[in-house]
Amino acid sequence: MSKRPNDLSRRRFLEMTAGTAAAFAIAGVLPRRAHAAALPHLTPANPQAKALGFVENTAQVNQAKYPNHKPSQDCGNCTFYQGAAGTPWGPCAIFKGYDVPVRGWCTAHATRK
Numbered sequence: 789m790s791k792r793p794n795d796l797s798r799r800r801f802l803e804m805t806a807g808t809a810a811a812f813a814i815a816g817v818l819p820r821r822a823h824a825a826a827l828p829h830l831t832p833a834n835p836q837a838k839a840l841g842f843v844e845n846t847a848q849v850n851q852a853k854y855p856n857h858k859p860s861q862d863c864g865n866c867t868f869y870q871g872a873a874g875t876p877w878g879p880c881a882i883f884k885g886y887d888v889p890v891r892g893w894c895t896a897h898a899t900r901k
């Protein structure tokens with residue numbers, strides 16, 4: 789009869805430690821999974837990319853077609869670029885589901901402030 793409170797507190801302790809261990813295990817795995825989740829590279833052949841004049845290198849922009857383009861503009865300094873500093877490719881808020889090159893460009897470019 790006097791075992792019951794101890795059994796309950798032991799069970800509660802085991803439940804709490806199991807939950808904490810699971811949380812640490814998930815937290816330890818998340819950064820590695822995020823790093824491994826590279827997206828497919830956007831290409832100029834993609835219909836949305838074509839519509840926005842996307843090029844993989846800002847030096848390839850047809851200046852006659854896009855006279856407002858400046859050579860200093862690229863994905864790396866665009867407000868829509870979400871890649872980590874120092875990485876050659878990263879996600880773009882405009883082209884969801886794709887990585888874009890840091891030296892790329894499209895007509896949606898907006899200089900990050």
Ligand code: SF4
Nearest residue numbers: 863866869880894897
């Ligand atoms: S919106 Fe910006 S980051 Fe995305 S492709 Fe165009 S220039 Fe690059």
